Amino acid sequence: MNIDSCIAFAQDLIRISSMSGKEKTIIERLIAEMRILGFDDIRVDENGSSIGTIRGKGKGSTxxxxxxxxxxxxxxxxxxxxxxxxxxxxxxxxYGRGAADMKCALAAMIYAAGSIDRSQLVGSVVISATVVEELMEGISFKTVVDSVKPDFVIIGEATDLNVNRAGRGRAEIKIVTTGKSAHSSSPHLGVNAVNMMAKIIQSIEKVELPMDEFLGKAQMVLTDIISEPYPGYSVIPNKCISTYDRRLLPGETNDSVINMILADPSKTNVPFSISIEQGEHQTYTGRILKGEKFFPAWSFPENHELVQNAIKGLIQTGLSPLVSGYQFCTNAAYCAGVAGIPTIGFGPGTEGSAHIVNEFIPVSDLRAAAFGYKGIIESILSTQ
Ligand SMILES: [Zn+2]
Known part of the structure; x- marks a missing residue:
C-alpha cells in the first residue's frame, strides 16, 4: 500500500468542501481515486452516494x-x-473539517481495499461513500445496503482504532401543547400554552430512563422550545412546541420511547401531543429523502464472529484494539439497528474530535487505520 498517496488523498478530500447536500465534487474525487486504484466496479446511486467494489477470486461473503x-x-x-x-x-x-469525521477513514478504506491481493480473497469488498449522514443517519445508507446486500458491515466512524460492537441510537421527539390566545391584560380569558409546557418539562425531568450495561444510560435532552405567536406582543401564547433529543439503547422502539413519557407527564393532567419528528432532506442529485427521526441503537455480542475476526485482523497489523461502543449515532442505525446485519465500527480519531474547531487526526492514526482496514478485510475474506 502506498501510504504516502493515501495521506495525500485524505488531504485532498479535506480540501474539497462537502457540506451535507453538496457532495457532488467530493464524490467525483473519490471515484477518480478508486479508478486509479483499479476497483472492479464503481457506480453512483440515485442519492449520489458512490459505491466501489473489489472482487476476490471466488464466491464468498460481501x-x-x-x-x-x-x-x-x-x-x-x-x-x-x-x-x-x-x-x-x-x-x-x-487538520481540517472532516479530518476525524470522516474523510481520513474514507481515504484509508479506499486504499486498504485497493491494495488487496485479489488472488488471496473470496467474496467481495465494497466501499460506500454516503451522503447527508450528518442530517439523518442511515437514510442514504439504506439505499446502499438494500442494493449491495452485505453479509457484514464496517462503519468507519471514529473509534480511536478500537472495535465498536454496539452503538447508541437517536430520536427526535416533538411535544406540543395547545392553549387559547387572549390579550395578556386579561390572562384569565386564555390558556397559556407555555405554562402548560413548563409542567410537562418538569414532569419529563422525572422520567426514569433505561440503562444498558455496555452503553450506559439513555438520555433525554431538551434542545429547543418555540411558542406561537412569536413574538407574543401582549398575547397569551396558544401553542408551544418543544423538541427533545433522546439517545436510545438497544431494544428501545418508537412506541416504548413514547409510552415511557406518556406514562409520566399525563399525571400532571396537562393535555399534550407527542410524536417522533419527521425529517426531509434533498440530496445533490435532487432526490428527497424523508423519514421519521428514529435511528435505533444496536449491539452484537463480543464473541460474534465479525467482532472476533476483526480483532484478529487488527492484531495481525500490530494494533491492540479494545472492544467498545459508539456514544453517538451512526449509519449503523440502519444496517445493524433496522436491517440486523452484523456490523462493527472501526475508525481513526475519537468521537470527541468530530464537529469541533481545529478538527484533526493524528497522521499515525490514519496510517494505522489504512493497514487496520486491510487486516480486517483479509481476516474476514481470506481464502485460508
Ligand atoms: Zn460522522
Missing amino acids: LLLDGHCDTVEITNPSDWSFNPFGGEIHGENL
Missing part, C-alpha cells in the same frame, strides 16, 4: 465498508488556527 463524505458546517471560521479546508499537516496531526 463485506461493506462505509464512510459518509458529508461534513457539518464551519460555524466560527475565525476560531480556527488553520484553514478548515487546507488539509494541512502540522507536527503529528492533519
Whole structure:
C-alpha cells in the first residue's frame, strides 16, 4: 500500500468542501481515486452516494465498508488556527473539517481495499461513500445496503482504532401543547400554552430512563422550545412546541420511547401531543429523502464472529484494539439497528474530535487505520 498517496488523498478530500447536500465534487474525487486504484466496479446511486467494489477470486461473503463524505458546517471560521479546508499537516496531526469525521477513514478504506491481493480473497469488498449522514443517519445508507446486500458491515466512524460492537441510537421527539390566545391584560380569558409546557418539562425531568450495561444510560435532552405567536406582543401564547433529543439503547422502539413519557407527564393532567419528528432532506442529485427521526441503537455480542475476526485482523497489523461502543449515532442505525446485519465500527480519531474547531487526526492514526482496514478485510475474506 502506498501510504504516502493515501495521506495525500485524505488531504485532498479535506480540501474539497462537502457540506451535507453538496457532495457532488467530493464524490467525483473519490471515484477518480478508486479508478486509479483499479476497483472492479464503481457506480453512483440515485442519492449520489458512490459505491466501489473489489472482487476476490471466488464466491464468498460481501463485506461493506462505509464512510459518509458529508461534513457539518464551519460555524466560527475565525476560531480556527488553520484553514478548515487546507488539509494541512502540522507536527503529528492533519487538520481540517472532516479530518476525524470522516474523510481520513474514507481515504484509508479506499486504499486498504485497493491494495488487496485479489488472488488471496473470496467474496467481495465494497466501499460506500454516503451522503447527508450528518442530517439523518442511515437514510442514504439504506439505499446502499438494500442494493449491495452485505453479509457484514464496517462503519468507519471514529473509534480511536478500537472495535465498536454496539452503538447508541437517536430520536427526535416533538411535544406540543395547545392553549387559547387572549390579550395578556386579561390572562384569565386564555390558556397559556407555555405554562402548560413548563409542567410537562418538569414532569419529563422525572422520567426514569433505561440503562444498558455496555452503553450506559439513555438520555433525554431538551434542545429547543418555540411558542406561537412569536413574538407574543401582549398575547397569551396558544401553542408551544418543544423538541427533545433522546439517545436510545438497544431494544428501545418508537412506541416504548413514547409510552415511557406518556406514562409520566399525563399525571400532571396537562393535555399534550407527542410524536417522533419527521425529517426531509434533498440530496445533490435532487432526490428527497424523508423519514421519521428514529435511528435505533444496536449491539452484537463480543464473541460474534465479525467482532472476533476483526480483532484478529487488527492484531495481525500490530494494533491492540479494545472492544467498545459508539456514544453517538451512526449509519449503523440502519444496517445493524433496522436491517440486523452484523456490523462493527472501526475508525481513526475519537468521537470527541468530530464537529469541533481545529478538527484533526493524528497522521499515525490514519496510517494505522489504512493497514487496520486491510487486516480486517483479509481476516474476514481470506481464502485460508
Ligand atoms: Zn460522522
